[in-house]
Amino acid sequence: MGFIGKFMLVAAVIGLALFGWRWWQAANGRLGARRDARRDEVRPPSRPPADDLVSCGVCGDYVSVDQGRCARGNCPRG
DSSP, X not given: OXXXXXXXXXXXXXXXXXHHHHHHHHHHHHHHHHHHHXXXXXXXXXXXXXXXXXXXXXXXXXXXXXXXXXXXXXXXXX
């Protein structure tokens, strides 16, 4: 095998390695995108924001600041 034959063999091996590397990176990118899409679908729903609570002066229960009058007759939130 002469110099040209060895050179062509080395060039073919390098070309196959580069082609395989590019194929491998593309395949991992597609799999990663699928994994990310699946992860977004499985994400649990976000919780609603928490309300600020204050203690009722009559019964001592904690009620929301935005809540209106309760069913008690002597409710101070009226």
